[in-house]
Every structure is written in C-alpha cells, then in structure tokens.
Amino acid sequence: MNIVVLVKQVPDSGAARALDASDYTVERASANNVINEMDEYAIEEALKIKEEHGGEVTILTMGPASATEAIRKALSMGPDKAVHVQDDALHGSCAVTTSKVLAAALGTLDADLVLCGSESTDGRVQVMPHMLAERLGIAALTGARKLTVDGAQLTAERQTDEGYEVVTAATPAIVSVWDTINEPRYPSFKGIMAAKKKPVQTLALADLGVAAGEVGAAGSTSQVLEFAPRPERTAGQKVTDEGDGGTQLVAYLATEKFV
Amino acid sequence: MAEVLVVVEAGVKKVTLEMLTIARGLGSVSAVVFGEADSAKLPEYGAEKVYVASGDDIDGYLVAPKAAVLASLVREKQPAAVLLASTQEGKEIAGRLAVKLDNGLLTDAIAVDADGTATQAIFAGSATVTAKVTRGLPIVTIRPNSVTPSSAPASGTVEQLTVAVSDADKLTKVVERVAEKKGSRPELTEASVVVSGGRGVASADNFKLVEELADLLGGAVGASRAAVDSGFYPHQFQVGQTGKTVSPQLYVALGISGAIQHRAGMQTSKTIVAVNKDPEAPIFELADYGVVGDLFKVVPQAADEIRKRK
Numbered sequence: 001m002n003i004v005v006l007v008k009q010v011p012d013s014g015a016a017r018a019l020d021a022s023d024y025t026v027e028r029a030s031a032n033n034v035i036n037e038m039d040e041y042a043i044e045e046a047l048k049i050k051e052e053h054g055g056e057v058t059i060l061t062m063g064p065a066s067a068t069e070a071i072r073k074a075l076s077m078g079p080d081k082a083v084h085v086q087d088d089a090l091h092g093s094c095a096v097t098t099s100k101v102l103a104a105a106l107g108t109l110d111a112d113l114v115l116c117g118s119e120s121t122d123g124r125v126q127v128m129p130h131m132l133a134e135r136l137g138i139a140a141l142t143g144a145r146k147l148t149v150d151g152a153q154l155t156a157e158r159q160t161d162e163g164y165e166v167v168t169a170a171t172p173a174i175v176s177v178w179d180t181i182n183e184p185r186y187p188s189f190k191g192i193m194a195a196k197k198k199p200v201q202t203l204a205l206a207d208l209g210v211a212a213g214e215v216g217a218a219g220s221t222s223q224v225l226e227f228a229p230r231p232e233r234t235a236g237q238k239v240t241d242e243g244d245g246g247t248q249l250v251a252y253l254a255t256e257k258f259v
Numbered sequence: 260m261a262e263v264l265v266v267v268e269a270g271v272k273k274v275t276l277e278m279l280t281i282a283r284g285l286g287s288v289s290a291v292v293f294g295e296a297d298s299a300k301l302p303e304y305g306a307e308k309v310y311v312a313s314g315d316d317i318d319g320y321l322v323a324p325k326a327a328v329l330a331s332l333v334r335e336k337q338p339a340a341v342l343l344a345s346t347q348e349g350k351e352i353a354g355r356l357a358v359k360l361d362n363g364l365l366t367d368a369i370a371v372d373a374d375g376t377a378t379q380a381i382f383a384g385s386a387t388v389t390a391k392v393t394r395g396l397p398i399v400t401i402r403p404n405s406v407t408p409s410s411a412p413a414s415g416t417v418e419q420l421t422v423a424v425s426d427a428d429k430l431t432k433v434v435e436r437v438a439e440k441k442g443s444r445p446e447l448t449e450a451s452v453v454v455s456g457g458r459g460v461a462s463a464d465n466f467k468l469v470e471e472l473a474d475l476l477g478g479a480v481g482a483s484r485a486a487v488d489s490g491f492y493p494h495q496f497q498v499g500q501t502g503k504t505v506s507p508q509l510y511v512a513l514g515i516s517g518a519i520q521h522r523a524g525m526q527t528s529k530t531i532v533a534v535n536k537d538p539e540a541p542i543f544e545l546a547d548y549g550v551v552g553d554l555f556k557v558v559p560q561a562a563d564e565i566r567k568r569k
Binding site: 014094168169222256 | 321322323326346347348350351352353354355357358359361362363364365366367376380381382383384385386387388389390391392393394395427430431432433434435436437438439446447448452476487494495500501504508509518519520523526527530531532534538543544545546547548549550551552553556557558559560561562563564565568
C-alpha cells in the first residue's frame, strides 16, 4: 500500500506562542519549532500498516526551509522518503489555499492512503482532511481512534462527543487520527542516522502547476485584522486544608452563586 | 435583508441557540437542519425559516452530503453569511463548503460583527484576533459558550429541502453510531460547569468522586491528558491541547497540576477553582480559588456541604 503521511511543523505548544506583528502569520523565528504532535500518531499508524501489508511510506510537508528539521524527525521514525513543498510565495497561505497546494502535491504521489493528525496544535482548525478529500474526490474518514485495513477496504472508529461512529470506505482515502489510536515509537539511533540519507524531494509551486498569486498572503481567502495577547490570569485566593477545606471551597462557590 | 444560514448538524444544542442569537445581528435568520431534530426552539430564538434536509443520504454518509446540500442552498439563496458550530463535524462541513465555493472560512469564533468580521480565540485562548473572510461570504464556525442565547420569536416557516447528493459525496459510509456517554450530564464543551480530574485522582474507580461533584453542581466531567493516558477516563472527555477546549462559567480542577497543555483547554473559563496537594502546582497560578490539600478528603467534604445547602 502506498501511504502518504501529512506532517506539519508547528511552534511548540508547550511554550508561549505569538503571531508576527508585521503580517499576523505564526511567529516561527523565535519559537521552538517541532513536528505537530498528532502527526506522530499518523506516522506510527502508517508504519504499522506497512509492516502488516507492505508498501511504502512517504512524508509530505508544506513549509519553509526550516521545516526540514520536522521532516528528518519524521523520517527517523521509519518512513521511506519525503516530499517537501517549499516556496517563498506560500508564506501566509490560509487553509483553503494550503489545501489547494497539498492536493496538487498529493496528485503527484498516487497514494492509496493518506494519513494525518486530526488537528495541528497551532491552528486547530481540523478542516484539512475534508478539504483534501473534496479536492481529490477521495473518501475521508476523520477523527479515527482505530483503523482497520482489509485489502482496499478501510474501517475506522470515528470518535464523537457521544461515543463513536463506525465508518467505512474504499481506498484511495484520507484518514485523520487522534492520539488515542496508538503509541508512537521513539526513533532509534539507527533510525536517526538512516533518516539523514533518505531522499527528500523538494517541490516548488511551478512543479505543481500552481500560480504564486493563487497562494500565500496574495491568494488567501481570509485576513487577520488585529492580534492581541489575552491578559494573563492572576492567582486568586489559596487556602491550605486544615480539616475544613471542602467546606471553605463550597462557601466560596456559594459567594459566586454556583451553589 | 439577506438570509443568514445557521447550520444545525447534530440536533439543537446550546451552541445552536448561540448561533441564532449571533445570526440575528447579521441578517434574516434561516436555520438549516440536517437529519431528524426537535426544531421547536429554532423560531423561539429567531429563525424566520427552517430548512430541513433529511433521509438516508444525509444520515448514512459522513459529512460530504451535508456540505453538498449546503453548497446548493448557498448558491440559490446567496446568504449574507453561514454559521456553523465549532465542533469536529461543524468544522468539517465548513471546510468542504469553503472548497466547493472557493470561499474563505474562519473557525473558533467567539463573536461576529454585523459586517462579518469575527473575533477568534487562538493559541488555545492565549490570544484573540479579529479576522475577516476576503473571498466570498463569511463562513464562520462558532465556539460553544461564546454568547448568552436570548430569545426573539420569529415565524420559523418550515421548508423541506430536496436532497440531491452525487455518488462522489457518498464515499464514506456511516455503518454504526455507538453512544458511550452515560447519564444525563451536559455536553462537555457546552456545560456551564466543568469538573475535571487529573493524575491525582489516581484510578478510574476514583473518578466517581469527580462525577459526584459534577452532578451536584449540574456540570460535565472532564479529564486531563495524564488521566486519559492512564486510562482513568475516555478521551472524548479530555480537556486541553489534544482534547476539547472548554469555556464554562466554573471550572473545577481536581488533582490536575496545570501543565500548559491542560491550561490550553480551559484558561478562558470564567471562574477557576483547584484542589491539589502540591502547593507549587501551576494550576494555582490561574485559579481564582485554590485549596491545597488531599482531594480525597476535600472533595467528599465539599459534596456533603453542597448536599446540606440544597
């Protein structure tokens, strides 16, 4: 099975994040940029499917030159190769235009199965798999906490607020996964060394037949007008339980009219 | 006045009434109901029209048929805006709709101005932006607990839509829907009160304590990632970076240290209360009221006290 995994480089969600004051894009220069955590689960799922059914795993990333770090990290887990869509004109692309570029790149890869995380930790928009399915005319099985591959037939448990839905489709398809689906492997030393030699193909917009004016800030379908950090919360009252902590807690809740 | 479409994709919920309330500021409100839903409340909150699209083509396949029906309705009615809930499915429908119409979209909005400019909470509530759609009409998803719903009775004329869905939108079948939720607690993202347990709760069995306090406060139960990863509580109740974002009136954190990943999912709550045995736990930095103590002593006592006051 020919599997492509979408990988995004994002600013570390465990640290403070900001938008660039000049153009309101995600501030990357000062951030600790990492592989989007949820994507590691997609990579793990791809590797497990390959181990069971054979095939090839390709990483697909759209991002600036520095995204190479995330690609090498992804490859160190075990995928075979990577494609890096990189073009200065892409800076500032919205989700709609990003889906246009990724769909064009996927068009060159002939995947049976595309895997990705359910959301990125920066945008948390959750729209990309369905946008890509819409553009490519393939099935989307999103929010999977379990995936079963039986020949060309895919069955997923899609997590919902109420429980889950069992959804099925035939390949080619795109599947997004939650972090409950597996436990990603740690890259081995051998894996890290091997990743340095794995092929990474760089594609520019011209290679994909997408015009520069259709993407980036120029082609974006939405625009940020203002950005303001939220005021930090401050600590309130703190009491130490000396036998009546629960009663005191309820007394506070009562003054706030919650009880 | 142009119509504003409010998409009701999974029954009428609190966020639906919030969307109707916001939509009234944008134009004449038309609800679009997918599947069977008790739509009695829609006119009460301002729906002049209620479009209904139902049948096996809507229920039997994932997301795409709803987007297809919505896209043809948008082409026909040329609405001023389309509002959807910022739930997984609401966002997915919005994504497909945006591609079909080659149109912009904005997600996780907490307010929408009359001109379609949206205020969004980003980076897990640590910042806000205002943004607008620059191509096409505003397609905006609204985060639950953004506004207080207010009623404004309207006619609510029901119109059944013709569902014409092509095979290309029927690629993913829904073969089974399984409900795992127990009891009658409010939905996590919509609840006014959320009581969450963390690693300190120490076992799945002990989550009964969290549930008990939640029930006494009429709230939903949440869990930190540490608690979910340890198997104490199911993932759909996880609050934080890789789970749900909540913004209730009251958030109670029990045995949760308050790692930045957890704070990401709850820091826009109005009032935050924490119980933790570690006085240095970061959760106390943002708690309006904190109790340093053993939750297994503090919580049962609090539960008894609430029962006494009732």
